[in-house]
Amino acid sequence: MKIIKLVWSYLRIGIANELQYRVNFFIQLLQSFIALATGLIVLWLVFSQTTELGGWSQPELLAVMGIYMLVGGVIQSAIQPNMQRLMNEIQDGTLDFALTKPVDGQILISIREFRFWQLTDVLVGLVVIVIAIVQLKEQVGILQALAFIAALILGGIMIYCFWLILTTTAFWIIRIWELVNLFQGLYAAGRWPVTIYPQWLRIGLTFLVPVAFAITVPAQALTNRLTPLTLVEALGLAVLLMGLARVIWRMGVRSYSGASA
């Protein structure tokens, strides 16, 4: 209960902060449209040469792109800003201020930042998904919709755990600015369904970096390719990653020495 209240107040502070800069909304929206236009041109280039890519038709890949933007928006607004702040604070030794608060450290460092305007990507992503569904001309039943939402939530949790594990390595390595670039490079692989990649890369994008579970699996749910087993696997991996992230976080905090801030 206390945690929900805490999340809510940080959310409110985050939104209030962003609402001061209203022009930023339009700039973010413009950036979302630039990203959308680039994505559409890329898709158009691919489909000017072929009619399907590894068994995925054009509207199906449009759905993948929509999910890619949607999940990307969530990462940029809620996950990445928190992780970047954590990185900085570990390096500067100011994490003391978070660790000494009377709540669980991991929860606190995960909810402090929220970039409200970045949600324009989520909005644009949703619109793209709806357009893709209309183009698919197939009924998306209640069951598929539920599977889609479940897959999306599980994928989001996995991405969060992965980012946290990456960031936690800062306790030992200290300077890890390049991680942001590394993550974005890997995440960009999700623009295409991972089933088209060679096996070694597919395994990497499924189990090392959970891009497959965050984007391809929800897309499979939406396009009627998902087997219940995959969803169970997603659940299993999400639980596993949550445990792993927790353990690594604990180890990291133990080796944190602070800087007598």
Next chain:
Amino acid sequence: MKRYIDFYLTSMKIAILEQFQYRAQNYFYMVGVIVEPTIYLVVWSTIANQQGGSIGGYSSGGLAAYYIVWTLVRQMNIVFTPYGWEDRIQHGRLSMELMRPMHPIHSDVSYFAGWKFVMIILWIPIATALALIFKPILNPTWVQVLVFVVAIWGAYLVRTMIYAVLGLITLWTTRVSAIFELVFALEMILSGRFVPMTLMPVWVQHLAYYLPFQWTFFFPINALVGRSSSIELLTGLGMQLIWILIGILIVKIVWHFGIRRFSSVGN
């Protein structure tokens, strides 16, 4: 002149020594960079295979060569980012650079040029691994190799100038990210970064010819991978030179008018 040469050599040496200390970070960065062309390579090879082995004159071996050379050209293309200029100008760090007895851009150009040597050395094992996995077909002539070696430095300078001009816009407005992202998007499409320009519609190829972007990606890669005539190779180098000169001129003009607007507190 001598003091510039001295400055460049020293600054490059410092960059090499400094960046070799951060090998792990450089590798992290590089892996992020390597994923991108691998994705494009997979997408286009999939299509090539669906269409019986080749697309727009590129076999899958040719595509592999294109995107592996891409990774080196991309390393050469890394320049001081416009976001770095934004940071310098907004936080007033530029005033420190202004104290120097030469234009601040010299320290960027020389530092990144030195860093390139570290990148090339670190790049070799990655390229070897990629070559073993994707089996590129690459048999350039000596002329092509020579042109390539010159062209990657030309590409570096062209891109440095584009992004310096872009970064200097921050002197007029602080909301620059949308402008930056728009240029990044244009570059993505019009440079050969996503797809070899020859796979583009003809009118796009015409348009790209008169823009700087393709001279920083497609031209150097194709110089080594493609079968360009000597005239095409020379034209490409000439276009790079023209864009470098235009870039220097615009940087000078923008600097001349922009720097008067710069003010900072403290430092």
